[in-house]
Amino acid sequence: xxxxDLLEKLVxxxxxxxxxxxxxxxxxxxxxxxxxxxxVRFPWDGIGGFAALLGFAGCxxxxxxxxxxxxxxxxxxxxxxxxxxxxxxxxxxxREHD
Amino acid sequence: MIxxxxxxxxxxLGAAVLPLLPTGLRKAWxxxxxxxxxxxxxxxxPGEFGRVEFLGMTLVTGRVDELSLVFAYVFGIILVIGxxxxxxxxxxxxxxxxxxxxxxxxxxxxxxxLVTLYVFWELMVITSVWLIWRRGTxxxxxxxxxxxxxxxxxxVLLLAGVIVYYQTTGSIAFDQIEPASAAFYLxxxxxxxxxxxxxxxxxxxxxxxxxxxxxxxxxxxxxxxxAVYVLMRGYAGVELLMWxxxxxxxxGVVYAVLANDIRRILAYHIISQVGYMVCAVGMGTxxxxxxxxxxxxxxILYKALLFMGAGAVIHMTGKxxxxxxxxxxxxxxxxxxxxxxxxxSISGLPLFSGFVxxxxxxEAAAVEGRGLIYLMLLTAGAGTFLxxxxxxxxxxxxxxxxxxxxxxxxxxxxxxxxxxxxxCFVIGILPGPLYAILPAPIDYNAWTIGHVLKELQLLxxxxxxxxxxxxxVGGKNKIALDVDWLYRGGGRTAALAVRxxxxxxxxxxxxxxxxxxxxxxxxxxxxHGRDGKLARxxxxxxxxxxxxVLLASLLVFGIQQQ
Numbered sequence: 001x002x003x004x005d006l007l008e009k010l011v012x013x014x015x016x017x018x019x020x021x022x023x024x025x026x027x028x029x030x031x032x033x034x035x036x037x038x039x040v041r042f043p044w045d046g047i048g049g050f051a052a053l054l055g056f057a058g059c060x061x062x063x064x065x066x067x068x069x070x071x072x073x074x075x076x077x078x079x080x081x082x083x084x085x086x087x088x089x090x091x092x093x094x095r096e097h098d
Numbered sequence: 099m100i101x102x103x104x105x106x107x108x109x110x111l112g113a114a115v116l117p118l119l120p121t122g123l124r125k126a127w128x129x130x131x132x133x134x135x136x137x138x139x140x141x142x143x144p145g146e147f148g149r150v151e152f153l154g155m156t157l158v159t160g161r162v163d164e165l166s167l168v169f170a171y172v173f174g175i176i177l178v179i180g181x182x183x184x185x186x187x188x189x190x191x192x193x194x195x196x197x198x199x200x201x202x203x204x205x206x207x208x209x210x211x212l213v214t215l216y217v218f219w220e221l222m223v224i225t226s227v228w229l230i231w232r233r234g235t236x237x238x239x240x241x242x243x244x245x246x247x248x249x250x251x252x253x254v255l256l257l258a259g260v261i262v263y264y265q266t267t268g269s270i271a272f273d274q275i276e277p278a279s280a281a282f283y284l285x286x287x288x289x290x291x292x293x294x295x296x297x298x299x300x301x302x303x304x305x306x307x308x309x310x311x312x313x314x315x316x317x318x319x320x321x322x323x324x325a326v327y328v329l330m331r332g333y334a335g336v337e338l339l340m341w342x343x344x345x346x347x348x349x350g351v352v353y354a355v356l357a358n359d360i361r362r363i364l365a366y367h368i369i370s371q372v373g374y375m376v377c378a379v380g381m382g383t384x385x386x387x388x389x390x391x392x393x394x395x396x397x398i399l400y401k402a403l404l405f406m407g408a409g410a411v412i413h414m415t416g417k418x419x420x421x422x423x424x425x426x427x428x429x430x431x432x433x434x435x436x437x438x439x440x441x442x443s444i445s446g447l448p449l450f451s452g453f454v455x456x457x458x459x460x461e462a463a464a465v466e467g468r469g470l471i472y473l474m475l476l477t478a479g480a481g482t483f484l485x486x487x488x489x490x491x492x493x494x495x496x497x498x499x500x501x502x503x504x505x506x507x508x509x510x511x512x513x514x515x516x517x518x519x520x521x522c523f524v525i526g527i528l529p530g531p532l533y534a535i536l537p538a539p540i541d542y543n544a545w546t547i548g549h550v551l552k553e554l555q556l557l558x559x560x561x562x563x564x565x566x567x568x569x570x571v572g573g574k575n576k577i578a579l580d581v582d583w584l585y586r587g588g589g590r591t592a593a594l595a596v597r598x599x600x601x602x603x604x605x606x607x608x609x610x611x612x613x614x615x616x617x618x619x620x621x622x623x624x625x626h627g628r629d630g631k632l633a634r635x636x637x638x639x640x641x642x643x644x645x646x647v648l649l650a651s652l653l654v655f656g657i658q659q660q
Contacts, residue, residue, distance in 0.1 A: 003431040003435065004428050007427050011496070021558065024558070025559065025562065028558065032552075032555060037548060038546055038547075039464070039548075041464050041465075051476070051551070052555035052558070054559075055556035055559035056560065059564055060567060062351050063355060063570055070356045075576045075579075078576060080588075082587075083240065
């Protein structure tokens with residue numbers, strides 16, 4: 001079986017893989033709550049699942065900030081600068097093959 | 099008898115011969131030259147070599163110590179990998195440019211004085227720009243020109259700084275630069291331009307996505323990391339850098355979320371990752387500086403791997419936007435797999451290289467008790483996984499079927515990516531050899547339960563948020579304006595509008611002034627002209643009146659004089 005077929009099979013079992021990942025995530029948070037931290041240097045160091053919260057909130061935060069910035073200020077049409085991006089011909093870049 | 103061989107010389111000589119060789123031999127030469135260069139680098143012994151007397155100054159072209167060696171090693175390694183990736187390219191200009199560019203970057207990190215540094219600094223610009231221009235499109239030409247102009251400005255700042263430094267200190271030695279002098283700020287500004295520190299960063303996200311597929315690999319590795327090296331050498335412990343660095347980590351992430359072009363996303367993540375290093379340089383502790391060196395080393399490898407993966411996609415499909423891509427895992431499975439190694443490495447997933455280097459910098463912030471920096475760096479890690487490991491990978495290789503049916507990338511590309519991926523993995527599981535070459539001895543273990551738990555939670559829950567918000571993160575057929583707006587589009591338009599307004603105001607003012615002047619002239623003419631009041635014959639009474647006025651004034655002034 002080649003790699004493409006293997007990946008295809010994994011993608012078809014995407015739902016199962018997602019469930020396994022979710023279970024793993026729950027176990028990680030549980031472990032973080034049970035296992036005492038290596039250090040307590042900051043107020044949040046003893047809180048189990050703090051990194052999970054930070055990851056989730058951080059991701060949502062970056063999406064919100066970026067999209068807000070985009071919609072309100074910086075998103076412009078692709079030809080804003082008067083430049084048209086031409087696509088390279090697949091696998092036949094003039095510079096690379098002549 | 100040669101007692102010391104500068105690795106840059108090997109590369110430059112190799113580049114000079116390359117265009118003369120026939121195709122078959124040229125390919126062997128393309129591997130042989132960088133491998134020889136790498137062998138010379140591995141043979142370097144600590145010390146100062148290659149002294150040259152020049153205009154009464156002693157130039158040191160080869161300062162070999164722990165710090166310069168870390169960078170020299172990884173520059174040498176990435177040159178070998180990058181040249182293998184470019185083996186199929188028949189454009190000799192690109193190969194010569196890549197070899198001399200790497201030679202210049204090596205020359206800069208081995209430079210023991212500011213004059214030598216300046217020479218290699220400028221050489222880096224004029225060699226690297228060809229890797230952008232040789233894409234051969236109008237957009238790449240314009241972008242390369244902007245790249246050249248911004249770096250020319252940086253070069254002038256550096257030269258001015260070096261001159262001021264020489265005049266005030268009488269020395270050209272390149273070590274920690276004394277703060278609060280004009281030279282300090284001039285040289286710092288030049289270094290910050292090359293390190294792509296906002297708001298001086300826009301050249302990077304503008305030019306790198308427009309470079310040739312293979313050229314972008316070298317670009318991603320060399321310029322910004324040379325800047326990190328010189329900052330470490332001259333500006334360690336400058337607190338401003340710590341704050342600039344942490345801002346960079348977030349800035350890159352936010353713009354990467356907005357970007358649609360796959361290599362622009364990667365370019366913004368160079369800014370984000372270099373932010374970790376700049377932040378560490380600003381902290382300036384031994385642990386932080388070790389972290390910056392280690393992260394520069396791993397970053398060059400995984401970032402080159404990511405640029406190679408994205409380059410392979412562009413090479414095989416001709417498309418570079420997320421909105422045009424999707425579902426490629428089925429057709430380019432090896433590219434997908436190798437790209438993912440780079441993606442999880444940059445995200446700091448345990449088992450891969452980013453984990454053992456990025457966490458040193460975060461640990462350095464924690465040891466110093468810098469809570470805000472610690473949290474911001476940690477959150478930027480979530481943002482990195484969001485835009486590279488999730489957004490870029492999902493919308494390029496998975497997601498929907500875009501209808502594209504490319505074949506797998508050429509063997510030389512896969513081999514180059516494979517080499518980089520193996521290094522990312524090996525460093526991730528066995529960081530010992532990397533830690534052993536860092537500038538100072540390091541007592542740090544990335545592989546603790548605490549670190550692993552923290553990183554895994556951070557990344558997996560970032561993934562959860564990504565899939566819950568999937569509808570908001572896809573690429574859009576738009577561009578996101580950045581600071582280059584000031585010299586490209588709207589800013590230029592605004593400047594032109596101001597110019598037009600000024601010239602219109604000027605014209606109106608002149609017009610009004612001329613109208614006023616004409617009216618005044620008409621009035622004068624009316625009074626003093628041929629037919630004017632004063633030109634008419636005056637009656638005698640009037641003359642008598644004026645004589646009386648004259649005599650009266652004489653009387654008044656005469657009395658005053660007495």
